[in-house]
Amino acid sequence: MSPEKYPPTPILLVDDEAAWLRSLSLTLREATGIDNIIRCSDSRQVMAILRGTEVSLILLDLTMPYFSGTELLQMIGQEYPDIPVIVLSGLNQVETAVRCMQLGAFDYYVKTVEKERLITGIQRAFSMQEMRNENRSLKARFLDDHLAHPDAFAEIMTASKKMRAVFQYCEAVAQSSEPILITGESGVGKELIARAVHRIRCPGGPWVAVNAAGLDDTIFADTLFGHARGAFTGAERDRRGMIEEAAGGTLFLDEIGDLSHVSQVKLLRLLQEGEFFPIGSDTPRKLRAKLVFATNHDLSGKSGSNGFRKDLYYRLNAHQVQIPPLRERFEDLPLLIDHFLSEAAEALGKRSPTPPRELATLLSIYSFPGNIRELRAMIYDAVSRHRSHVLSLDSFKEKIGYSTDLPSPAPDTEIIFPERLPTLEEGRHRLVMEAVRRARGNQTLAAAMLGITRQALAKRLKQFPDATPVSPVRAAGSGRERVLQFFPAH
Template sequence: MSEKSELDFLHHQLFKYAEDIARLYQELKTGYSKDEIEDMIKRPEAFAEIITNSKEMLAIFLYIESISQTFLPVLITGETGVGKELIARSIHSLSGLKGPFVAINVAGLDDNLFSDAIFGHIKGAFTGADKVRRGLVEKASGGTLFLDEIGDLSLVSQAKLLRLLQEREYLPLGQDEPKKTDVRIVTATNQDLWALQRVGKFRKDLNFRLRIHHIYVPPLRERMDDIPLLMDHLLGEAARALNKKKPTLPKEVFKLLGTYSFPGNVRELQTMVFDAVSRHKARILSLEVFKSHIAREYKDSTVPAEVQLEETALLTFSTKLPSIKQATQLLVAEAMKRADGNQSVAARILGISHQALSKRLKSES
């Protein structure tokens, strides 16, 4: 068997292995209790930075343990603020790789900037290139290169990334001979790569290559039981950062936050907590920062001006109540706005099926 045939056979076996792991992961989520899944996690310290008690998240941890030591790419998807980079760092810490974890957000990088940042350049590669620049692939040698916002990458840059994944080699700008690499690639996006692929904005071959191992991180609104844990952790973090005594939470705060959908997820909650702690002066933390933040979010959306925030409820109506039909239309419009017109995402926000939402939108048009 030739070297190429052996390599192709190895890749085939690895892809099959990845499919088997993904199938077992799905069985795990449905066939085991949260406590059983938690007991199976062998290296919980690797996930210490991810504050959660969610069954879904614990199942993700177990999945990460099973894939962390393969060299195959990992794609992490989920909304902004769910903690995709923390997941990537956990993968690296469990990988056994001796090299560093190197991260870059590729959003906004044109092809030249992407190539220069990722692959580097040699001296004299272009006007002003008076010395060699090591690219991030080289800096992450023997470790993990994390590319965030991969959905924003241009098609030209996508082709270069595909070559890196397929051939395990790259060309620094101005160099003729390719350089070999042993770096592992982990990527993340808050976009739907399948949708981008359908409209020709993302390469099909790259999409399949990146998602050999795929992790979807659920939004905070789908794991609201994590809020008390997160609040306690973030309060301590904020108090230390601001050199203040950790305040006591008012009992109403969880009822208030339980009515909110957190479009910015954990990052948004962190912002709210740090803002509240920076302003607080009494022993008990004020609710005002949380109420004001939520009110601003709704003011910027499609909720009518007469909708007001009270102490223990997110929304009340100072005038006549809307009809059920009007309230439903309002909720659907709000969900579609938060989802940037993506019906699948909007349906998840509303807790209904994509088909049900599509039918409702057609009936209103």
């Protein structure tokens, strides 16, 4: 596959001196890898070019025959106000610079400026442009609640509004040249989201995934950057690193929070310079892959002497996609249960069993520290054990530590009472309502939690037709530890 051009939308250089245009193109190519350039030495052509081609940035000379730079700046500002224009002038005059900025120029440089400053200005214009596009795209998506690439998310089962917002954000940032950082607890589906971003951004390109956990510095560098023949004992031939393997596609770097300091520095350099050296080679290679990172650590919290470098964190964090844990989107349970039941039945060569009606409700009292991966494993286990037509709840109850033999809180469970103790009747009322709330209205399950029959629960509920708000219950740590609070009703 031919390497993609950078930036994907060309930049337009306008100057009446063809020699200057050539030398500027060369500088840009060498210093930044920008090779998607349109050169224009006739100021009369500029508006026609803009009508026919989308451009990401214009570098504009001021003194030209036919139309001057300031005239063009006004015309561009009127017709294409979103395209940033950087003025490059031979004149070092404050008034001219001020006039250009008033006319909407993004920046102003004299032609003798050091190339580093010009390049920083260009990069700022790109970032600004990306932010604008992202903003616009997010607004449009949130307003019409529409997904432009629903197929990209096909393998992710969800009915959750929070996940829908995650999908929309992914669509908005997928085309950005900045890296994407996906965060969330272990097993929430970070890799699935990374693949979806890849399908949106470079569907035909390679997908290369590297798990950074446990890689020492040398193996990390060798894996990512590759090596030249003779770089170390045993390096008998050149070997391309994963960054090159992913050119034109996506490099997914998982467990990024586990990187050592030395590896973090190498990664930072790659992000800052957009190029790297294979071990033992002094020829730089361009980074031509989209970078997507994932971690289940809070990298901002890890920043500091023993944790994650702040500068790297800010580079990675340009677009952060935070995936909510399963316990914050239990509305996904029915879909996920069905999905994994069919998947498990197929993998194990069995008929897909019917899930009991109470399964989703039962599971929604558990906090799922291992998230969807844990749910998947539970269902695989239950399917492998099951014999009859309807799946038994027993293996699930065992896994989540739910037992009808122990309906009351464990002896070490702390119960916080208000200053005025609830009466026995009030306390009973609260417990009943809390069980119904946790069981999401499923009376069989609520009755089992309370250690009474369904009929007894129904009778009690009839006594409390005007249900008062249920007492808040904090789940602490795993699904089993709980702190019950009896607050006054009002």
